[in-house]
Each structure stands twice: as structure tokens, then as C-alpha cells.
Amino acid sequence: MRITVLGKSPSWQDAGGACSGYLLSDGDTRLLLDCGNGVFAKLREHLDYIRVDAILISHLHADHILDLVPYAYALTYAPRQQPVPVAGYPGTDKPARPRLIAPVGATSCFRQLVGSWGGEELIENAFGLEEYDPASTVEVGTLRARFMEVPHFTTTYAIDFTSTSGAGRFTYSADCRPGDALVEIARDTDLLLVEATLPRPERTGKRGHMTPAEAGDHARRAGARRVVLTHISDELDADWAREQGSAAYGAQVEIAREGETYEV
Secondary structure, rough: EEEEEOOOOOOOOOOOOOOOEEEEEEOOOOEEOOOOHHHHHHHHHOOOOOHEEEOOOOOOOHHHHHOHHHHHHHHHHOOOOOOOOOOOEEOOOOEEEEEEEEEOOOOHHHHHHOOOOOOOOHHHHHEHHHHHHHOEEEOOOOOOEEEEEEEOOOOOOEEEEEEEOEEEEEEOOOOOOOHHHHHHHHHOOEEEEEEEEOOOOOOOOOOOOOOHHHHHHHHEEEEEEEEEOOOOOOOHHHHHHHHHHHHHHHHOOEEEOOOOOEEE
């Protein structure tokens, strides 16, 4: 199983970067995990977007879903997606329509998002939209995903991936504040991609994210074998974040970089 970082920024993009988005590859299976602003262009640097089997969404915050809009426009209007010959393309009666697997409430959220300027069914017409039951296991090709709700500002799920090919485990924290749920789902995982957004806890007292030290502590408690800090701005000193995370984890952690690939 290969995980490629397309975007690792928090809710504001790095200079030249993208928000949350990760490409999972396992054999012939291709899954896009979250699709924040800037991710669609990054995806196209690595893979033809019509070859994506499914997009899986952890939660419905803008920095994890916004690039579903340009993705939907491409699937709708690209010349090769048309039913009749156009611009040198022969026409097709089987345009690509990847699965879009998202939390309950996604349909109404997407309609509200695009309905303010156009047809509110843009996203659900472009993709095969499914709202998942977090108690279930989602299967996409050789990949299996299970869910655990983690505390955030909105309903959010950490996601644990395994493969029928016998590859290792990969766990994605999504966005979360400190708590036991992430430790539970990430127990003994081979690779934990964990958010480390903050230089210090939120000053309001209302928590939704973690510091690098808190991320490292969760990884230590889970017994994760490898740890990568993500959802982290280029304005936060990477060496400081690495030191803070490593001290709490008890071993060296890594900082996610766009284009970096990890294998389990």
C-alpha cells in the first residue's frame, strides 16, 4: 500500500501547496483520501483523475472537500467525458464516475455548497455518491476502511486502512483534538498520519486540533510503528514540530511533505 501526500496544509494553504488530500495505491486500486482546496491539481500531477476508483471523505469541513467542485466540473465538461464526438475525442457512453464515499449529511452539504451559484446536484451527478455508515467497513478494490469518530468541531472520522493483498496497516487521524478514540483505532498500526496543526492549544479553550507534542503522545500511546505529522502549515517551524513530536513519541517522527510517498 502506497500513500502519496498531495496536500498537507491546515485550513489555509501553504505557498504553492494544497489542503488535505492523500492518494492511496494498492495494486490496481486508487483511492483519494479527502479532497481539500488545491488537491485536484496536485492529483493530476500524479494520476489521471478518471482512473481514481473512489474518493473517501473523513469529514465535511471545507479544507477537506472544496476541490470536489473542480473535480466535478472536470467529470462533467471534459471533452473525453461527452456522449458525442468533440474536440478530437470519439465520445463515450461510459464516462468516468468515481465513487464518492462521504459521511452522513454529505448530500445536503454538497447541494448547499454548489447551489449558491449553479445546479445544486453538480457533485452528486458527477460522482457515485454514497453516505457511509461509520459502523460498517467500506471496500474499494483491495482496500478496506474502518472508522472511528474522533472529537473535532464537526462529526469527523479517523480511518484505518488494510489491504486484501496482505500489505500493512495505515491509519489517518483526520482532524481531532486530544482523546482516546484515535489511540484506539490506531493501536499497533504500521503508519499513523496524524494531525499536528497547532503551536499551542487553542486559546479559547474550545479544542479541535492538536499540537505536535500531543500528536506524538497519541502515537506513543497507540504503539504506532511509524509516525508522520500532517495538517501542518509551512509557517510552523518544521524542526521545532519534529522535535516536539519526537520527544513525546519517544522516537523520531516525520513531517509530511507534498509529493512524499510512504509504503506499508
